[in-house]
Amino acid sequence: MSDSEEHHFESKADAGASKTYPQQAGAIRKSGYIVIKNRPCKISLCCPPMSTTGAVLPSPTRHSSAGGQHAALTADRAAALLAGCASARRASELHAAAVRSGVDRDKAVDFRLQRAYAASGRLDLAVVLLRRAPDPTAVFYTSAIHAHSSRGLHLAALALLSDMLTRGLLPTSHTLSASLPACNGGRSGVAVGRALHGYAVKLALSGDSYVATALLGMYARAGDAAAARALFDEMQPDPHVVSVTAMLTCYAKMGALDDARSLFDGLPNKDFICWNAMMDGYTQHGRPSEALRLFRGMLRSGVEPDEVSVVLALSAVAQLGTTESGRWLHSFVKNSPRVRLNARVGTALIDMYYKCGSLEDAVSVFDGLNDDKDIVVWNAMINGYAMHGHSRKAVEMFNQVRAQGLWPTDITFIGVLNACSHSGLVDEGRKFFESMEQEYGIEPKIEHYGCMVDLLGRAGFVEEAFELVQSMKSIKPDAVMWVSLLAACRLHKNMALGQRIADYLVANGLANSGMYILLSNIYAAVGNWQEVGRVRSMMKASGIQKEPGCSAIEIGRQVTEFVAGDTSHPRTDEIYAKLEEVNGLVKEHGHVPQTELVLHDLDEPTKEKALAVHSEKLAVAFGLISTPPGATIKIFKNLRACADCHAVLKLVSRITGRKIVFRDRNRFHHFVDGACTCGDYW
Incomplete structure (x- = not known):
């Protein structure tokens, strides 16, 4: 390996073992396919052969600087030095020393070298060593399969499994648990996963906790709740926490949130992973209030939230638009010993603040991240401005x-x-x-x-x-x-x-x-x-119904929702009295109701009455009687703002001297002194 190559791979490895090489992944994806059939049960694994083009193993003439340090290296000493090694440069030096000492073909040394190269990101060299071995064991293959699968190189992982089966080696429980996470590529991936399930049954490995958990995870990712639940029930009465999380994830992915909650509530001991899985289900399926309540329940139960917990809670707040809850979470992050304000949490805070109508706070978080800004952070801020x-x-x-x-x-x-x-x-x-x-x-x-x-x-x-x-x-x-x-x-x-x-x-x-x-x-x-x-x-x-318009307003930490013509609020009389006052004032300032927007065959007075009680107007009236003079009013609507309401809100901002922040389905409108930031273009 040349000095430049050595430096390149060292920097890649030391930056983090999760980094791999796009060229290798591309070669794997583009190469031809092979079909392997092997006993003890018939299985077809259609996987591309591995590519190791450009992989060069160290020779005794390289890394001469290491010669004195590792002279007369024994096999035991080499294996001990390689244990836990995750640096490509260090592995290469030790490899060269082992070659000079003639112990590089020792099975223990060979295996440790393979693991060291895999840990450093040099998967190509790990595969070369595997293929060079005259009599590799299932342990060798399992290590390589896990290294590829854990880095998202799923086809490569399955190709190694095919190679292993071709050699007549039987998979162990560890082989199966390492291979199953790679079976997530649509129907073909699930088909391979089912075949591996067959292997597990025939080899009496399906009862192994690691295999069962990996199988459950595979079915959960595929959305096969029935198969996942059947496996889960077989694990009773003491399923592994990873299995519980996989089952929760499966239910959540399919939107079966009641089943997920029933499973969640029945758990005697819940760690933060279980809480996160349940919260994720709620946020992904439009039930942010439950997600936020769950976060608070997590705190009350004494479970310390992690970074994922906070990001999920912030996502829930962003959906709700409740600024005060967002500020509380921001304060929690600042005081948490476990959660750091890094790029991931910062992105979630930026997203939450701008979706809650507080662009200034989003900008403040962005500026406060200093050098800890990746492209995801910049994307969030660009979206906020947009x-x-x-x-x-x-x-x-x-x-x-x-x-x-x-x-x-x-x-x-x-x-x-x-x-x-x-x-x-x-x-x-x-x-x-x-x-x-x-x-x-x-x-x-x-x-x-x-x-x-x-x-x-x-x-x-x-x-x-x-x-x-x-x-x-x-x-x-x-x-x-x-x-x-x-x-x-x-x-x-x-x-x-x-x-x-x-x-x-x-x-x-x-x-x-x-x-x-x-x-x-x-x-x-x-x-x-x-x-x-x-x-x-x-x-x-066709059973198609129009989605009803709904406007929500946050007063303190209380969110109140209105629909058109709503009379359910305890202060309905006050709200309608203020609304009548507002409608009178805007007419005095020249507003003419845009009755052509009422798309029903009605007379003009009836159309005007229908416009007057739109949900956003009721929300504004409620805001005016519930907040002190000069306070900003924030309203969130599930549909696009109608032109008449837009015109009325502009006038209300001028007449009352209030700033009105209004979020519709597409964007934010900031009404100040009779003008809107959208420039009447929305």
């Missing part, structure tokens, strides 16, 4: 990413394209989109196409947006993209194209609730009530 309408700042941050020596990812481009969309920066958006492949080698995904369709559609380039959708060859347009197009058609009164798209979607069974509603709105906007009735009948026949 969501709050500070598009130029988001573009500026994109340019800073390059100046910091970081490489943009596909997520970076989603953020900056969203920023362009929210402010109508069409030319900039086109340039960013074109640069993805040309300058950065990033192939646009459906999310990037969706951003461009939204950008072009909002800006009035509806036909160009439609042409972009039609130009997509390898990517199929999703529902979000079609909804963006229909919304653009409605916004810019391109009813002909809107109806053409809608007819295509209905005819091909692609329409969802959002599309049906937009189609209904398009017909209503031109007064075609007969077609409106037909679309609504189709929705009813």
Whole structure:
């Protein structure tokens, strides 16, 4: 190994054993496939052969500086020195010394060398040693399989398993538990996993706790709750904590949260991993309140949260939009002996703050991370600026990413394209989109196409947006993209194209609730009530219901929700009295209710009454009577803000001298002194 090679691999290894070589992974993925069948049960493992191109083992002439130190090295001494070695350079020096002393072919030394190279990230050299061994044992193969599987090189791990079976070696419990995590590549991966399950049964290894746990994890990742539960029940009455976590994860992944909670509540002793698995299920399936309650319960039970616990809790707060809960969690991080404010936690804090409407706090966290900023942190801040309408700042941050020596990812481009969309920066958006492949080698995904369709559609380039959708060859347009197009058609009164798209979607069974509603709105906007009735009948026949608008307001740590015309609040009389006062004041300041937005065949007074009691207006009225003069009012709505409510909130901010922070489905609006940060472009 040359000095330059030696330095390169030493730095890679010392930076962390988890780092591997993309060239090797690419060679593995692109190489041909082999099929192995072996006893004691028939099994087909379709795995690519391993590539070790460029792997050069040390020779006695190399690393001469180590010669004096390791002269006359015995096999026992060499094996002892290699134990726990995780440096590529150190392993190479010891290897050269072992070669000079003639003990490199000793089985114990050979095995320790293989493990040392694997631990340092030189998996290619570990495989060369394995293949060079005249009579490798299952232990040799198991070590190599585990090294590849744990680094995400799943095909390579299964290729080694195929090689092992070809040699007639039987897998041990450790072999199976190391191989099963690699069986997660879709249906083919699950098929291999089931075959390994068959091996475990035939070899009487399925009862081994490590094998059973690995099998359960494999079925859990595949979403096969029935198979996972059957294995789990066989582990009773004392399943391993890893098995419990895998079962919880399986239920959570499938959305079977009641089953997961039942299992969770029945555990006599819960460690932080179990708490995290349950919290993750709640956050992933839109039940953030339960996740946050679970975090508090975790503290009450005396279990110390770890970094993952905090990140999950922050994710729950971001969904809820409860700033005070977020500040409490931030304080917890500052005082926690276990959780450090690193890039991962910092990203979660930035995400939480900007989604709760406090961009200033998000920026403060970002600036406080100093040098501990990876591309994920920058992505979060770019998304924050984009969501709050500070598009130029988001573009500026994109340019800073390059100046910091970081490489943009596909997520970076989603953020900056969203920023362009929210402010109508069409030319900039086109340039960013074109640069993805040309300058950065990033192939646009459906999310990037969706951003461009939204950008072009909002800006009035509806036909160009439609042409972009039609130009997509390898990517199929999703529902979000079609909804963006229909919304653009409605916004810019391109009813002909809107109806053409809608007819295509209905005819091909692609329409969802959002599309049906937009189609209904398009017909209503031109007064075609007969077609409106037909679309609504189709929705009813298909069991599709319109998602009701709901606005939430946080007063202190209490969140109150309203729907249109809501009369369920204990202070309903006060709320409606304030609302009537507000409606009168905005009319005095020139507001004319936009009754054309009421998409029902009603008379004008009835339409005006319907507009007056929209959920966001009720939330504003409640905020005005529940907070001191001058206090900021924060409202969160599950749907896009309607134009009439947007106009009213602008006037309310001027009349009352209040700042109103409003988050709708797409972005934030900051209303101050009669103006909105979106510039009436949303």
